[in-house]
Amino acid sequence: MVFEEQGTDERTVIEKLNLFLEEDTTYFSGHPIASMSTTPHRLGAKVFCRTMERSAARLHTVKGSVRVEQEVIEIVADLMNLKEPYGTTSSGGTESNILAMLAMRETRKKIRKPEIIVPKTIHSSIDKAAWILGIKLIKTGIDRQYKASTRQIEKRITKNVVGIIATAGTTYLGQIDPIDEIGKIADEKNIPLHVDAAFGGFVIPFLNDLGLGNHSFDFKVNGVTSISIDPHKMGLAPIPAGCLVFRSKRDLNAITSKTLYLPGASSRQSSILGTRPAASILAAWAIMNHLGRSGYREIVAGCMERTRLAKGRVEGNPVLELVIDPVMNILAIKSREVPLKAIVAEMETRGWRMATSPLPPSLRLVIMPHVTTGALNAFFNDLNQVSTTIPAD
Numbered sequence: 449m450v451f452e453e454q455g456t457d458e459r460t461v462i463e464k465l466n467l468f469l470e471e472d473t474t475y476f477s478g479h480p481i482a483s484m485s486t487t488p489h490r491l492g493a494k495v496f497c498r499t500m501e502r503s504a505a506r507l508h509t510v511k512g513s514v515r516v517e518q519e520v521i522e523i524v525a526d527l528m529n530l531k532e533p534y535g536t537t538s539s540g541g542t543e544s545n546i547l548a549m550l551a552m553r554e555t556r557k558k559i560r561k562p563e564i565i566v567p568k569t570i571h572s573s574i575d576k577a578a579w580i581l582g583i584k585l586i587k588t589g590i591d592r593q594y595k596a597s598t599r600q601i602e603k604r605i606t607k608n609v610v611g612i613i614a615t616a617g618t619t620y621l622g623q624i625d626p627i628d629e630i631g632k633i634a635d636e637k638n639i640p641l642h643v644d645a646a647f648g649g650f651v652i653p654f655l656n657d658l659g660l661g662n663h664s665f666d667f668k669v670n671g672v673t674s675i676s677i678d679p680h681k682m683g684l685a686p687i688p689a690g691c692l693v694f695r696s697k698r699d700l701n702a703i704t705s706k707t708l709y710l711p712g713a714s715s716r717q718s719s720i721l722g723t724r725p726a727a728s729i730l731a732a733w734a735i736m737n738h739l740g741r742s743g744y745r746e747i748v749a750g751c752m753e754r755t756r757l758a759k760g761r762v763e764g765n766p767v768l769e770l771v772i773d774p775v776m777n778i779l780a781i782k783s784r785e786v787p788l789k790a791i792v793a794e795m796e797t798r799g800w801r802m803a804t805s806p807l808p809p810s811l812r813l814v815i816m817p818h819v820t821t822g823a824l825n826a827f828f829n830d831l832n833q834v835s836t837t838i839p840a841d
C-alpha cells in the first residue's frame with residue numbers, strides 16, 4: 449500500500465473499506481461470545497458522534513466536558529460507595545491499572561525496589577504496568593475456587609511492598625477475590641489495596657441488589673484505596689472509557705503531572721494519554737444518567753438469566769464441564785476428554801470467535817448484552833456437535 453498522490457472518490461473508498469470490514473465479526477451477529485465490550489447503548493453512540501472532536505486533555509477549552517468528566521467519576525464512585533472521590537477517566541482498565549500502580553510507587557518513593565503483591569489470576573495489564581513502571585510483582589496462590597489466598601498475601605508482605613492488588617471479576621472466570629479479608633490486612637499494615645473491577649464494577653453491585661450475591665468489594669471495605677471500573681465493558685459505553693477512583697487526594701496528586709507549555713488547567717493532567725477523546729466519557733455520562741441503577745440492574749438480570757441458560761447447556765453436555773459455578777456473566781468451560789484446541793479450531797470454522805484461558809485451560813464465554821438467547825442456543829448446538837464428534841485425546 450502506498451500513499452497515493454491523487455485521492456479517490458468517497459464511494460470507492462467506502463466500498464474498499466467495506467471489504468475489510470466484512471472480515472470483522474460484529475456484535476449484531478452475536479458471534480463474539482467472549483468479548484468484554486458490547487454494542488454501545490444508542491444514546492451513547494449518538495453523543496459520541498456529536499462530540500468526536502473534543503479532547504479531554506484540553507481542560508481549559510472544554511470546560512463543560514471537564515465538568516462532565518468529574519460527574520462521571522462521582523457517579524461511578526457513588527456506585528462504589530464513596531462520597532468524596534478523587535480520580536480520572538482513562539482509556540480503559542489497562543491505563544487505570546497502570547495509574548493505580550504508579551500512585552502506589554510514587555506515594556512510597558523511599559522504597560527503592562518496589563514490589564506489589566498480586567494473586568496469579570490478575571489481568572495481564574498488571575504485568576504490563578509492572579514492566580513499564582519497573583515494579584516487581586509478587587504472585588500469590590489461589591484456592592480451589594480460583595480466589596486469592598489471603599494467607600499467602602499476608603505471608604509475602606515485606607518492607608519493599610508498596611501495594612496489593614485484587615480483582616473483582618477476574619478475566620478468565622469472573623471470580624471475586626475475598627476483598628474484605630485482604631482489605632483488613634492492607635488496613636492493618638497500612639498498605640494500599642487496589643481493586644481491579646474493570647469488568648465486575650458494573651455487575652457486582654447489581655448482583656447484590658438482585659439477590660444473586662452478597663459481595664463486599666468496594667470502598668465500603670476500609671482497606672480499599674483505589675478501584676478501576678470500565679464504562680466501556682458492562683457500562684455499555686463506546687470505547688475508550690475507563691475510570692480510576694481513589695479514596696484519597698494524595699493518590700490523585702501522585703499521578704498528576706505538569707505540562708508547563710499548556711495553559712491554565714490543561715497544564716495539570718492525571719492520565720497517561722495526552723490528547724484523548726472526551727466523546728466516550730460524555731457518552732458514558734449520558735448512558736449512566738439515562739439508564740440509572742434500575743436500567744443497569746435489568747441488563748445484569750438479563751445477562752445472568754442467559755448465563756443460567758448457558759450453564760444448563762454445559763451441564764447437559766457429556767464431555768464438557770464448568771470450572772466454577774458462574775459468579776457473574778462469565779463462564780469457563782473445560783473439556784474432560786476432547787482437546788480444547790480441536791474444539792476451538794472447529795468452532796472457528798463455523799464462524800464463532802472463540803477465546804481460551806490458560807488458568808485453568810478452558811473456553812471462556814462472556815454473556816454480554818449482545819449475546820442473545822438465540823445466539824447462545826446456536827452456539828451450544830454447534831459446541832455440542834463439535835465436542836461429541838471430535839475423537840478423545
Ligand code: 0PR
Binds near residue numbers: 543803
Ligand atoms: N482488568 C480486567 C479484569 C480485565 O478483564 C481487562 C480486560 C482489563 C483490566 C483491561 O481492560 P482494557 O482492555 O479496557 O484495557 N479484559 C479482556 C481481556 O484482555 C478484554 C478483552 C476481552 C479483550 C475479550 C478482547 C477480547 O476478545 O481479555
